[in-house]
Structures are given as C-alpha cells and as structure tokens.
Amino acid sequence: MTMLEPLAPPIQGHVRVLRTARPRQVVERVLAVIPPHAWLDRAVFWLMYDSQLRVMPLCRLTLADVDIQSSLPLVRCGERWRILTEHPTVTALVDYLPRRARAVALLFSHAGRPLDLAYLDQRWRSYGQQAGVSCTLRELRGG
Numbered sequence: 001m002t003m004l005e006p007l008a009p010p011i012q013g014h015v016r017v018l019r020t021a022r023p024r025q026v027v028e029r030v031l032a033v034i035p036p037h038a039w040l041d042r043a044v045f046w047l048m049y050d051s052q053l054r055v056m057p058l059c060r061l062t063l064a065d066v067d068i069q070s071s072l073p074l075v076r077c078g079e080r081w082r083i084l085t086e087h088p089t090v091t092a093l094v095d096y097l098p099r100r101a102r103a104v105a106l107l108f109s110h111a112g113r114p115l116d117l118a119y120l121d122q123r124w125r126s127y128g129q130q131a132g133v134s135c136t137l138r139e140l141r142g143g
Contacts, residue, residue, distance in 0.1 A: 022139045030140075031088070033130045036095075041123055042088075043096035044108055044115065045140065050089040051075045051082050052141045059115045061107040068093050 027049060034042050048058055057077065065076040073084040073093075084090055101109055108115050121137055128135050 022135050026133055030128050030131045030133050030135055033127050039096040039099050042092040046089040046092040048141050050084050050086040053077055055117050063107055
C-alpha cells in the first residue's frame, strides 16, 4: 500500500508555495521553450503559472489589474491582489507591456482581439510538444 503525501499548503510563512498538478520542473520545461520574442505568450503563461488565475479571469485583466512598479509586484484576482513571486513573470510583463496594443483596454489581446481559451490552449499545447511534455493549461495553473 502506498502512502500519499498530504498536499502542501498554499502558504508557508511569508512565502506562497506554487501548486501545480504537474511537478514544477515539468511546467518550467514548457515555459522555457517559449521564445524570447513571443512577448505575449511569455507574459500570459508566466502570469497564469505565478498567479494561478483561471483562463477567463486572465483574459479579462486590464492594465489597472497589474502593478509591477511597486516594491511588491501585484495582480488583481477578483477583489484580492496577489503577489507575483516569480522573477520571470515580472520580466515577461516588463517586456510585454511596451509592446501591447494600446487601443485595446484589456491587458492581453492578439491581433486586436481578446484572448480566448482556444488560442491559449493551442499555444500551450504547441509549447508542450516542443518541450516533449504533456501538460494542460489546467495543470499549469494548479488543477
């Protein structure tokens, strides 16, 4: 009989533990294959991983929902703010923000249109194949 280890709590002391349905190394292998020039994809997927936002709330974010200028980078998740703990998330957002379409109110858009599940799922699966890993969007954000 195999003993199951209890799930790690989402918070330990002052540090939030990222919970993913896949081991962290697997998810980060997929994130590592996203090319540096794919600013939108890097920002979206790192933010989803770090904040553990679901796809639709992530797609609805506006520029006012992200604060990377303060000493603690934050993203608004509904009524609450979450601290962004991963350096690559902040770096990806800093790279993406000057390049985003200014005419669109949403934080993330592709070709002037809001992002949707189909677009994100297709892009994530493509990166997973490049990394040789099977990992869904749901597994990226923790299940």
